[in-house]
Amino acid sequence: MSKIDGTMTMAKPQQDAADFVLEVDDLAVTFHGEAGALSVVDGVSLRVRPGKTLSVVGESGSGKSVTSLAIMGLLTGAKVTAKTLKLRDRDGAIMDLLDLPEKQLRRLRGYEMAMIFQEPMTSLNPSHTVGRQIAEVLHIHKKIGAREANEAAVAMLTRVGIPDAARRADAYPHELSGGMRQRVMIAIALACNPSLMIADEPTTALDVTIQAQIIEELRRLQDELGMAMLFITHDLGVVAEVAHDVAVMYAGQVVEQGSVIEVLKHPRHPYTRGLLNSVPRPDREREGKLRAIPGRVPDMGNMPEGCRFHPRCAYAQAGRCDVAVPPLETAAGEHKVRCVRWRELNI
């Protein structure tokens, strides 16, 4: 963890690294474009426990997808650095993802760590049937024969709620609805029972009954196989259902993290509060216009000084909030917050 982090002062025994399936410390990602270097992820630390789900929420463009692609080793054209980037595989061996040769990394991908991508259409091959695409993953990683792989592919499609899977396996991606394509992606990711599942908005394109079914299926796999999950979503309702822990990102940094109850029920950061205020509830009648957070996320190339949220924050104070990046401080236990005013604010 970074130097200014409050965890250092905590009277807590050193966590055994093996307690986590994924351990990320101080991850930074920089793109090099026409306009020079662009830092899009800065000092992100995350830990995911076996059988548990860490939800990452936050503003669009705050670096959630880039963070997950960096973990998977799938970012091209970017510089990725971290103090720690470790994965524990199903046999308990700890892999240093930053040091691993690409060939070994490729073997881990899809097998030990799988990813459900945000945009299914761009990650499915348009010229192969979906059945074939799933069978291929099984064939490569599990080394099973073609026929067996085909049968398993159909079984996977059934598991994610595709009706008439045997016939639907013959469909090309464009012949399926948005939600079905998403389920195909989920089927591919689940095919090898990975130790770590990174799910980037996996249920956003699904109707709520299928969403509930997929969440059930993911939970069942967690219980049975101890699969750990990094679950990116902006749907705070889904967070409330799936997450054990939550990390809130803003402009490339984690601004608050803790247990799901701490973050959703007792938020300490004004941005988290703003997020919670801006969602309507399905169980309540309309109450006037939505309370959106004013303004927009800053340009990555043009970060405000100090707290990156200060131009939009209702509690911002000149001279305090706009001078230095606030440290991520421990409010209580594992609950951390990056706001210079967290002690005095009652939000």
Place this chain on the structure above:
Amino acid sequence: MSSELAPILEVKGLRKVFQLKAGFFGRDDGALVAVQNVSFSIRRGEILALVGESGSGKTTTGRLILRLMEPSGGSVKFDGEDLLPLSQPAMRAYRKRMQIVFQDPFSSLNPYTRIGDALEEPLVIHHLGQTRRERRDRVSELMEMVGLSPSQIDRFPHEFSGGQRQRIGIARALAVEPDFVVADEPVSALDVSVQAQIVNLLESLQERLSLAMLFIAHDLAIVRHIADNVAVMYLGHIVEMAPTHDIFANPKHPYTEALLSAAPIPDPEVRHQRIVLEGDIPSPLNPPSGCPFRTRCRHARPQCAEAPMQLRAVAPGHLTACIRVEQIYGVDGPSHPAA
């Protein structure tokens, strides 16, 4: 709601059949009925939300209305004009007035076109703005409107996040100030704070320009917030349609009820009663006879396999296709307390 106004959009008996080819996993040649006898109308300034099962035909319905796909049957009337018999050149006059925000923002943006050019394109096509300068100003304004920074005008689509790309799609649809928009999951890729901004934006446009909208969505909280009316689709059919308040407070179809009960609530301490759907999810390649929902309906009876699918009114403006609605929900009045 201005009930005295004639609808700007009237859809009647819309139908779409896809012909499929045989394949390796055992698919035979066959026909898939994606949209079946869909009828509704939308007035100026009104938002009809289309919700329902994934694969139930929502996107297809939206595309058929704009003739991005040719319907197999039915009619679409826009501002009194029957669109389906029109030739594609004759359609062009309506293209400007009817726009779409696509579900998958990435596939609808050309990866080699800078965002500024992508947004300028509809302005050029529809002769809006005399000079390049005027159009560029309008593009900047549009970007501001959807919460993007005009300084990103020369970036390419891959340099934006998913939510940012979705906003580009919205800006492009709104660029020509249309009368009617099909918004296919316009906010589902957006984070909640931008979602709130866009929802507020769509609402103000709806009021200011009397924009009519077909709002396809999975997020029932947003639907409850924004829509005037809601239509629920299942396996190609509309199975229930009603004013928003009525459908949430007093659903009259077992599928709607299950759908509403599955909506996640952003409070980890609220555990709600969820109706878990069991039974086989039917295939659109081989749909059940009678009520399409009967294979998963806990209220199903043998007669549900016999009666043809038909919407009927059970209250003013409240239509349901469930033949057992009286037995399940009582003959008159709400069986549920208003939420």
